[in-house]
Amino acid sequence: MNIVVCVKRTPASTSVALDPQTGAVKTAGLPHGINPFDEYAVEEALRLKERIPGTKVAVLSVGPAENDEVIRAALALGCDTGVLLSDPAFAGSDVYALSLILAKGIQKVAETRGGVGLVLFGRQSNDGESGHTTAAVGARLGWPSVISVRKIPEAADAAVTVERLREDGTDVLQLTLPAVLSVLKEINEPRLPSLRGKMAAKKMPVETWGAAALGLSADVVGKAGSRMDVVKMAPVPSRGAGVVITGETPEDKAQALVAKLKEAKFI
Amino acid sequence: MDYGLTELQREMVALSRELAVKKIKPVREKYDESEEFPWDIVEELRKADLFGVYLPEEYGGMGGGLFELGLISEQLSRTCGGIALCLMTSSLCSMPILVFGSPEQRQRFLPDIASGKKLGAFCITEPGSGSDASSLKATAVADGDHFILNGVKNFCSSGKASETYVVFFSTNPKRGARGITAFIVEKGTPGFTFGKKEKKMGIRANSTHELVFSDCRVPKANILFKEGMGLLVAQNTFDFARPGVGAQAIGIAQGALDETLAYTRVRKQFDVPVASFQAIGHMLAECATQIEAARALFFTTVRAMDAELLPAVKKAIAENITVYEAMKALNCRRWSKESAMVKVFSSDVAMKVTTDCVQMCGGIGYMRDFPVEKYMRDAKITQIYEGTNQLQREEIARMLVKEAASSEREAAGS
Numbered sequence: 001m002n003i004v005v006c007v008k009r010t011p012a013s014t015s016v017a018l019d020p021q022t023g024a025v026k027t028a029g030l031p032h033g034i035n036p037f038d039e040y041a042v043e044e045a046l047r048l049k050e051r052i053p054g055t056k057v058a059v060l061s062v063g064p065a066e067n068d069e070v071i072r073a074a075l076a077l078g079c080d081t082g083v084l085l086s087d088p089a090f091a092g093s094d095v096y097a098l099s100l101i102l103a104k105g106i107q108k109v110a111e112t113r114g115g116v117g118l119v120l121f122g123r124q125s126n127d128g129e130s131g132h133t134t135a136a137v138g139a140r141l142g143w144p145s146v147i148s149v150r151k152i153p154e155a156a157d158a159a160v161t162v163e164r165l166r167e168d169g170t171d172v173l174q175l176t177l178p179a180v181l182s183v184l185k186e187i188n189e190p191r192l193p194s195l196r197g198k199m200a201a202k203k204m205p206v207e208t209w210g211a212a213a214l215g216l217s218a219d220v221v222g223k224a225g226s227r228m229d230v231v232k233m234a235p236v237p238s239r240g241a242g243v244v245i246t247g248e249t250p251e252d253k254a255q256a257l258v259a260k261l262k263e264a265k266f267i
Numbered sequence: 268m269d270y271g272l273t274e275l276q277r278e279m280v281a282l283s284r285e286l287a288v289k290k291i292k293p294v295r296e297k298y299d300e301s302e303e304f305p306w307d308i309v310e311e312l313r314k315a316d317l318f319g320v321y322l323p324e325e326y327g328g329m330g331g332g333l334f335e336l337g338l339i340s341e342q343l344s345r346t347c348g349g350i351a352l353c354l355m356t357s358s359l360c361s362m363p364i365l366v367f368g369s370p371e372q373r374q375r376f377l378p379d380i381a382s383g384k385k386l387g388a389f390c391i392t393e394p395g396s397g398s399d400a401s402s403l404k405a406t407a408v409a410d411g412d413h414f415i416l417n418g419v420k421n422f423c424s425s426g427k428a429s430e431t432y433v434v435f436f437s438t439n440p441k442r443g444a445r446g447i448t449a450f451i452v453e454k455g456t457p458g459f460t461f462g463k464k465e466k467k468m469g470i471r472a473n474s475t476h477e478l479v480f481s482d483c484r485v486p487k488a489n490i491l492f493k494e495g496m497g498l499l500v501a502q503n504t505f506d507f508a509r510p511g512v513g514a515q516a517i518g519i520a521q522g523a524l525d526e527t528l529a530y531t532r533v534r535k536q537f538d539v540p541v542a543s544f545q546a547i548g549h550m551l552a553e554c555a556t557q558i559e560a561a562r563a564l565f566f567t568t569v570r571a572m573d574a575e576l577l578p579a580v581k582k583a584i585a586e587n588i589t590v591y592e593a594m595k596a597l598n599c600r601r602w603s604k605e606s607a608m609v610k611v612f613s614s615d616v617a618m619k620v621t622t623d624c625v626q627m628c629g630g631i632g633y634m635r636d637f638p639v640e641k642y643m644r645d646a647k648i649t650q651i652y653e654g655t656n657q658l659q660r661e662e663i664a665r666m667l668v669k670e671a672a673s674s675e676r677e678a679a680g681s
């Protein structure tokens with residue numbers, strides 16, 4: 001089976017500041033790496049490769065030339081090939097346009113490498129945080145997509161069984177392939193690269209596919225192909241001070257707590 | 268500071284740092300508390316290819332030298348000096364095999380150490396013989412094509428956890444220091460068992476064990492180098508290994524300073540961060556300066572040592588001779604003085620810096636659920652093992668006098 005794992009290059013930090021003037025996410029000058037959520041997708045792809053004989057993993061990343069760095073980071077971990085989807089026309093794409101670029105990239109991987117069985121994503125990015133890309137790519141491809149996958153108990157060339165986490169429990173879903181999945185942090189513990197893996201990844205070829213190679217015209221990608229305008233971004237207001245409930249005995253404290261909860265109409 | 272590292276060296280630093288932060292940091296307190304051996308981390312170091320960074324590619328290493336070993340030792344020790352030691356003791360075992368081992372011994376023992384499949388250890392110390400290593404009492408008596416080993420060794424780092432041991436015995440007690448011979452002994456050899464496990468102040472994630480030999484038969488082929496040349500083997504090993512203790516010390520000091528800087532910037536007293544008090548600021552500055560000075564001395568010294576060692580290793584492999592013979596042929600010098608200087612300076616810096624770090628953090632610095640006191644406990648060993656700092660100063664002084672005398676002789680002769 002061929003697996004495609006999609007990785008985004010994002011600031012290598014869990015919290016990213018907003019510019020108070022423009023509201024834009026301030027990423028310039030920060031060290032970057034694979035979006036931390038995507039590390040779980042890469043790891044799961046590698047574990048599937050170890051489980052299913054003959055599996056190959058291709059890494060895709062959309063973005064400027066610097067994204068080469070995250071593709072090589074995934075190659076260092078054991079992915080087989082990498083493709084950078086890059087074109088000046090792609091700049092400014094929202095999820096709508098981005099999902100088209102990714103879908104075309106995945107289709108091209110399928111055409112050139114004998115089909116694709118699974119596409120894996122992380123749960124969301126640590127900068128944009130939309131969490132929509134997985135479903136959008138599934139829709140573009142016309143393949144089933146499942147988000148919030150916490151386990152893949154069964155996997156074979158033609159079908160996989162996945163556990164999807166919900167607020168009130170877990171769904172067990174069987175999917176015929178091809179399919180698109182996004183995985184949660186719970187699914188695995190990402191491995192570290194080896195020194196040899198890192199050095200070998202530096203020398204591996206990484207192809208670049210632009211708009212023309214993917215058969216995309218300038219009006220369907222980038223700003224022109226996007227449907228969303230970010231009007232304003234604002235930091236989440238910081239939390240106010242908490243309330244400490246005091247009392248002589250645990251019973252007193254419990255009563256005071258219940259009174260407060262009633263007052264706030266929580267109970 | 269940019270020390271002009273190659274791409275491979277930069278990757279070694281980045282990977283050992285990443286491994287330390289992601290894998291070692293979450294478990295260092297657990298191992299400090301339980302004094303168990305960190306096998307899960309050994310596995311991580313193995314998978315990351317870090318065990319062989321300083322060994323030749325011919326034996327499955329990454330082709331580096333003492334410099335590379337120091338780079339990763341610093342980064343691992345920066346998070347936990349105790350856990351880092353499992354890798355460093357392997358080098359204490361493989362260095363004498365690399366330098367003094369026959370081509371067959373190199374081929375037999377180095378690949379498993381380079382891959383991390385086996386850990387190695389080195390033990391010369393005995394209950395009655397510490398600083399005065401040449402007074403050791405354990406004996407090896409020839410019996411056909413075997414030797415029979417008897418005696419007790421103690422304070423062996425990574426003892427019991429290791430598979431391969433370089434151990435020193437007297438094959439000729441009458442000759443004293445010239446009767447000492449180095450042997451390679453494998454775990455599982457009948458008559459070789461493990462005695463007491465020590466309870467320690469610091470580096471508690473590493474096992475410090477007694478080794479017990481009772482009528483343990485080893486083949487003559489396990490003699491490292493030559494009969495009666497054990498002290499030479501030990502002294503040369505320490506020349507190459509002491510800078511590694513320096514790297515460990517530098518890492519410990521740096522780790523303590525990292526934690527202290529982070530804490531003193533957020534800890535407020537009198538409404539301001541304590542780092543903004545000049546008394547604290549100057550201590551931070553002094554710590555950082557001392558650490559950088561130690562690192563600069565370390566880097567400069569091991570680069571010079573590698574510049575002599577690595578060509579000798581190449582020559583030895585090409586010509587099927589021992590590295591020691593190749594070093595003689597290439598007129599390599601001894602590094603006792605410089606290597607002692609690195610160890611003394613770095614370990615004294617580590618002790619001073621970690622003590623000051625506890626002070627700068629105040630009461631919390633003294634608490635075991637805050638990481639700084641552990642650095643202070645771990646730092647102490649670097650002033651003691653591989654020769655106490657008193658003995659290192661003795662060595663440096665002896666070499667100074669010797670060098671002065673010989674340059675005087677040269678001047679008189681010319």
Ligand SMILES: Cc1cc2nc3c(=O)[nH]c(=O)nc-3n(C[C@H](O)[C@H](O)[C@H](O)COP(=O)(O)OP(=O)(O)OC[C@H]3O[C@@H](n4cnc5c(N)ncnc54)[C@H](O)[C@@H]3O)c2cc1C
Nearest residue numbers: 389390391392397398422423424475651652653654655657
């Ligand atoms: C945690 C730990 C791990 C160790 N790991 C190993 C290991 O893996 N392999 C191994 O072989 N050994 C190991 N050792 C042993 C270590 O190298 C010795 O403890 C060290 O060399 C000092 O010897 P000693 O403890 O016998 O002290 P002693 O020699 O008894 O020294 C006591 C004091 O006297 C001073 N002193 C002694 N002689 C002189 C002198 N001539 N001039 C001035 N001062 C002097 C010393 O500096 C010291 O302060 C380890 C020790 C420890 C504590």
